Amino acid sequence: MVYDYIIIGSGVAGLNAARLIPKTKKVLILCKKEPWECNTFYAQGGIATAVDKEDIPLHIKDTMVAGVFHNDKRAVTVLSENSRASIDNLIHDGLKFDLNAKGELAFTKEAAHSRSRILHADGDATGRMLHLFLMGKFPHRLETNCVVNDLLIQDDICYGVKYFVSETEEKIAYAHNTIIASGGVGSIYKYHTNSTTVAGEVQGICLEKGLILKDMEMMQFHPTVFKGTLYARKTLLSEALRGEGAYIVDENNYRFLFDYHKDGELAPRDVVSRSIFDYHQKTGHKIFLSFDKFDKNYFRKRFPNIYATFNDFGYDLPFEKVPISPAFHYSMGGIATDLNSKVLNMKNLYAVGEAACTGVHGANRLASNSMLEGIVFSKLAVNYSLKNDFKINEKEYTKEIKYYIRNKEIDKKIKDRVRRLMWENAAIVRDFKSLQKALDEINDFLKEDVGRLLFLRLLTAKSILKAALDRKESLGAHFIKEN
Numbered sequence: 001m002v003y004d005y006i007i008i009g010s011g012v013a014g015l016n017a018a019r020l021i022p023k024t025k026k027v028l029i030l031c032k033k034e035p036w037e038c039n040t041f042y043a044q045g046g047i048a049t050a051v052d053k054e055d056i057p058l059h060i061k062d063t064m065v066a067g068v069f070h071n072d073k074r075a076v077t078v079l080s081e082n083s084r085a086s087i088d089n090l091i092h093d094g095l096k097f098d099l100n101a102k103g104e105l106a107f108t109k110e111a112a113h114s115r116s117r118i119l120h121a122d123g124d125a126t127g128r129m130l131h132l133f134l135m136g137k138f139p140h141r142l143e144t145n146c147v148v149n150d151l152l153i154q155d156d157i158c159y160g161v162k163y164f165v166s167e168t169e170e171k172i173a174y175a176h177n178t179i180i181a182s183g184g185v186g187s188i189y190k191y192h193t194n195s196t197t198v199a200g201e202v203q204g205i206c207l208e209k210g211l212i213l214k215d216m217e218m219m220q221f222h223p224t225v226f227k228g229t230l231y232a233r234k235t236l237l238s239e240a241l242r243g244e245g246a247y248i249v250d251e252n253n254y255r256f257l258f259d260y261h262k263d264g265e266l267a268p269r270d271v272v273s274r275s276i277f278d279y280h281q282k283t284g285h286k287i288f289l290s291f292d293k294f295d296k297n298y299f300r301k302r303f304p305n306i307y308a309t310f311n312d313f314g315y316d317l318p319f320e321k322v323p324i325s326p327a328f329h330y331s332m333g334g335i336a337t338d339l340n341s342k343v344l345n346m347k348n349l350y351a352v353g354e355a356a357c358t359g360v361h362g363a364n365r366l367a368s369n370s371m372l373e374g375i376v377f378s379k380l381a382v383n384y385s386l387k388n389d390f391k392i393n394e395k396e397y398t399k400e401i402k403y404y405i406r407n408k409e410i411d412k413k414i415k416d417r418v419r420r421l422m423w424e425n426a427a428i429v430r431d432f433k434s435l436q437k438a439l440d441e442i443n444d445f446l447k448e449d450v451g452r453l454l455f456l457r458l459l460t461a462k463s464i465l466k467a468a469l470d471r472k473e474s475l476g477a478h479f480i481k482e483n
Contacts, residue, residue, distance in 0.1 A: 001026065001173075001174075002026075002160075002174045002175065002176065002392065002394055003026045003027060003028045003160075003173060003174065003175040003176070004021070004025040004026045004027060004175065004176050004177065005017075005018075005021055005025060005026075005027045005028070005175055005176070005177045005178070005179060005385075006027075006028050006029075006030065006160060006161055006173055006175040006177075006178045006179070007027065007028070007029045007030070007178075007179045007181055008030050008148050008161065008178070008179065008180050008181060008182045008202060009029075009030075009031070009032075009038065009180070009181035009182040009183060009353070009355070010029055010031045010035040010036075010038055010142070010181075011038035011039055011040040011041075011131070011181060011183060011353055011354075011374065012040040012127070012130055012131065012134065012353065012371050012374040012375060012378075013181040013352040013353025013354075013355075013373075013374035013375075013377070013378045014029060014179065014181030014352070014353070014378070015029075015035075015040075015131070015134035015135065015137075015138060016134060016374060016375050016378040016379065017179050017181065017352060017378040017379075017381060017382050018134075018138055018140055019093075019134055019137045019138065020378070020379055020382045020383075021140070021382055021386075022386075023139045023140075025140075026140075026141075027140035027141065028140070028141050028142075028143065028173060028175070029138075029140065029141070029142045029143070030143055030146040030148060030161070030163060030173075031142065031143065031144045031145070031146060032145070032146065032147055032182075032197040033144065033145060033197050034144055035131075035135060035142065035144065036128075036131060037195050037196070037197045038131070038183060038195050038197065038198070039127070039183055039184075039186075039194055039195050039198060039354065040127045040130060040131045040371065040374075041127055041128050041131045041195070042127060042128075042193070042194075042195060042236070043126060043127025043128075043130075043370075043371065044124045044125065044126070044127065044236055044237075044238035044240070044305070044306065045110070045118070045126065045127075045238050045239050045240055045367060045368050045371075046108065046110075046118040046119050046120040046121075046126045046240065046368050046371075047087065047118070047119050047120075047126060047130070047368055047371045047372050047375070048083070048110075048113070048117055048118050048119075048366070048367070048368035048369050048372050049083040049084050049086075049087045049117060049119060049372060050080045050081075050083045050084055050117065051084070051107060051115070051116075051117050052084065055115065055117060056080045056081055058114055058115065059080045059083070059117065060073070060076050060077055060080050061114075062112060062113055062114050062366055063076045063079070063080070063360070063361075063362075063366045063369060064076060064362070065112070065268075066112045066268045066269075066362070066364050066365070066366035066367075067332075067360075067361055067362020067363050067364055067365070067366065067476065068362055068363040068364060068475055068476040069362065070215075070218075070362035070363040070475060070476060071359055071360060071361065071362030072358070072359025072360070072362075074339060074359075075339060075358045075359040075360045076359075076360055078339055078376070078380070079358075079360050079369070079372065079373060079376050079377075082376045082379070082380070083372055083376060086372070086375045086376050086379060087119065087372075087375075089379075090130075090133075090375070093133075093137065094133065094137075095121065095129075095130065095133045096121060096129075097119045097120065097121050098119070098120045098121060098122070098123065105119060106119070106120070107119060108120065108240060108243060108244065109243045109244075110239045110240055110242075110243035110367040110368055111239055111242060111243060111263075111265065111266040111267065111268065111269065111272070111367055112263075112266065112267070112268045112269075112366055112367060113243075113366070113367065113368075118240065118243070118367075118368045120240070122304070122305075123301070123302050123303055123304050123305065124238055124240065124302070124303045124304065124305050124306050125304075125305050126371070127371065130371065143165075145165065145166075146163045146164070146165055146171075147163055147164040147201070147406070147453065148161050148162070148163045148182070148201070148202060148205070149162055149163060149164055149170070149201070149205070149404055149406070149452050149453070149456070150162040150163075150205060150401075150402070150404075151178070151202075151205050151206075151209060151349070152172070152174070152397055152399070152401070153209050153346075153349075154396075154397055154398070154399050156345055156346055156347050157346070157347050157348060157392060158175075158178045158346060158347075158348055158349040159174055159175075159392050159394055159396075159397040160172060160173050160174035160175050160178065160392075160394070160397075161173055161175075161178060162401065164406050167406055167407065168406070170403055170404070172401065174392065174394040174397075175392070176348060176390055176391050176392050177348050177349075177350065177385045177390065178348065178349050178350070179341075179350045179351070179352060179378075179381060180202055180335060180343070180349070180350065180351040180352070180355050180356070181351075181352050181353045181355060181374075181378070182198075182201075182202040182355045183195070183197070183198040183353065183354050183355055184198055184200065184330060184331035184334065184354040184355065185198065185199065185200035185203065185219075185331050185460055185464070186198040186199070186328055186329075186331075187199035187200075187419070187457075188200050188418065188419060188422050188457060188460060188461050188464075189219075189327075189328035189419060189422050189423050189427070190419040190420050190422070190423035190424075191225075191234055191325075191327040191328060191423060192233060192234065192327055192328035192329070193222055193225060193233065193234055193235075193236045193327055193328070193329050194233065194328070194329075195233070196233060198354075199453075199457055200456070200457055200460035200461075201453055201456040201457060201460070202335075202355060202456075203216075203334065203335065203355070203456075203459075203460040203463070204455070204456030204457060204458070204459035204460045205456060206335050206343075207459045207460070207463055208456075208459060211335060211336075211343060211344070211345070211346070212335070212336040212344050212345070213333065213334065213335060213336065213357070213463050213467075214333055214334070214335075214336040214357040214359075215332055215333030215334075215357050215362075215363075215467070216331075216333040216334075216460075216463045216464045216466075216467040217333065217426075217464060217467035217468040217470075217471050217478045218331070218332035218333045218361070218362075218363050218364070218476065218477050218478060219328060219330075219331055219332070219333075219426070219427075219464065219477055220269055220270065220328075220329050220330040220331070220332060220364060220365050220477050221269070221270075221273040221326040221327060221328055221329055221427065221428050221477070222236060222239075222269065222273070222326060222327060222328075222329035222330075223248075223269060223272040223273040223276055223324070223326050224236070224237040224238075224239075224241070224242065224246075224248070224289050224324045224326075225237065225324060225325060225326060225327040225329075226310075226313075226322060226323070226324060227323040227324055227325045228313060228322075228323055234327045235309060236329075237289055237306065237322065237324065238303070238306065239269075239367040239368070240303075241289070241291070241303065241306070242265040242266065242289075243266070243367075244294075244302070245291075245293040245294060246265070246289055246290065246291050246293070246294070247264070247265050247289075247290055247293070248264075248265055248272075248276070248287060248288070248289055248290070248324070249287075249288050249290050249321070250279070250283065250285040250286065250287060250288070251285050251286045251287075251288070252285070253290075256275070256279050257272065257275055257276075259275075259279075260274075260275035260278070260279075261275065268364055268366075269329075269364060269365070269367065269477075270363075270364040270476050270477040270479070273326040273428055274428055274429065274479055276324075276325065276326055277326060277428045277429060278429075280325070286323060287323070287324055287325060288321035288322060288323055288324060289321065289322050289324045290321045291317055291318030291319075291321075291322075292318060292319070293318075294318040295318075296318060296319070299317060299318045303317075310322065326428055328423075328427070330354065330365055330370060331354055332357070332361040332362065332363065332364065332365055332477065333357050333464075333467070334351065334354065334355050334356045334357040335351040335355055335356050335357060336356075336357050337350070337351050337352075337356045337357065337358055337377075339358070339380070340380050340381060340383075340384035341356060341358070341377045341378070341380050341381035341384070342381070342384065347390055348385070348388075348390040348392065350381040350384075350385065352374060352377050352378045352381050353370075353373065353374040353377075353378070354370065354374075356377065358373065358377055360373050361373075362476065363475045363476020363477055363478065364476040364477045404451075404452035405451055405452060406451055406452055406453060407451040407453060407454070408449065408450055408451040408454075410448060410449070410450060411450055411451045411453075411454045414445050414448065414450060414454060415454055415457070417441075417445075418442065418445065418457065418458065418461055421438045421441060421442070421461075422438070422461055422464070424438075425437065425438035425465075426438060426464055426465055426468055428479065429479050429481050430468055430478070430479060430480055430481065431480060431481045432469060432480070435465055435468050435469050436469060438465055439462065439465040439466065439469065442458055442461050442462045442465060443462065445458055446458050446459070446462070
């Protein structure tokens, strides 16, 4: 069978694309594990939108300022101008956003936004509610436990994908259009907030095929992540908490962030994360998030899932402070696309969501623009592909199809080392000597006889380190320490 569309990934971008593809089309979604094992499902924060036409210029400005003007302003304009219509389309289709006492959409404020424009669903479970809604609208075929290990590319045409369905079995699927919605690179880092399925393998495939990755040095670290577990995936404390009154203190209850930026907790994420890192390095003091400005009943209603989660951890919120530190959160860089989400130099391959680099986020993503990007640009990808109506002839694909070994015995040790290397050398604060040392070690690992998935992760890690070395001056999330 030749599908009309293959979609790699089941987060907001992939599922929204599937929702908008006509039911008459043959569509296959490939999930690495279960559909809910994606960053969307775990997202506590909301969805930003220009509230109305008058807010579009301000939303564009806020996004550009947060991105240190490294953004592609054309892409930011496309995002903002399409934002409210995309939100209204979700509402029309049945998604229930939180309302205020007047029964109107309840817009809230988050860091680096100059006005309230963030929408939530079920308080602090917007991602989960959006994911469940999109799954309920999904009329197509979905396969789970599928790990894509190759793209069938020849003469700027993507004929389909090859993927593992078990440790030893591989399958091939052909499609007229392929949409990459596989997410970012979180599991390449030792400490992160991502689903463990998000590991950057598809970015590695793109590098192997000679496709362009852009801004790979631009990695965002979320400043408020719970420090009290031993798992690699850390529990997030949403940006919305600080937007509504939570604040950061040291062990002496001192609000040190104002020593670094006039906006304190509401400064851009890169500033807050770097300030916490620097302050802890200089003082050795533990860092906490305080909620004592909240009324308990309001807190339980507004942040029900955070309240329940930390109650299970033994914290009585909002009366107790929670220990925090930054952790990897989001990749601003990714597979370079045009404004219709088409991968550069390709005829029928698209990338949407965190896997893509549209240019929207620049050097630092503005809070709650990520799910909006997934919604807006997945719609643009579907619209363009339907209009373009590109067709493949799978018999014209004549390249040798290689088969791979998924994992090898040496992989686990190397994978753990890579995650530590990236955390210690390509994280919040960087220096060229450490970046080069990490790159040399990654290059040595690439000479080893490793499994296919680790090999692809290594390619992606190498691209991050090379991009960081190439950018000689600090910019946004890329911060070079002066020696």
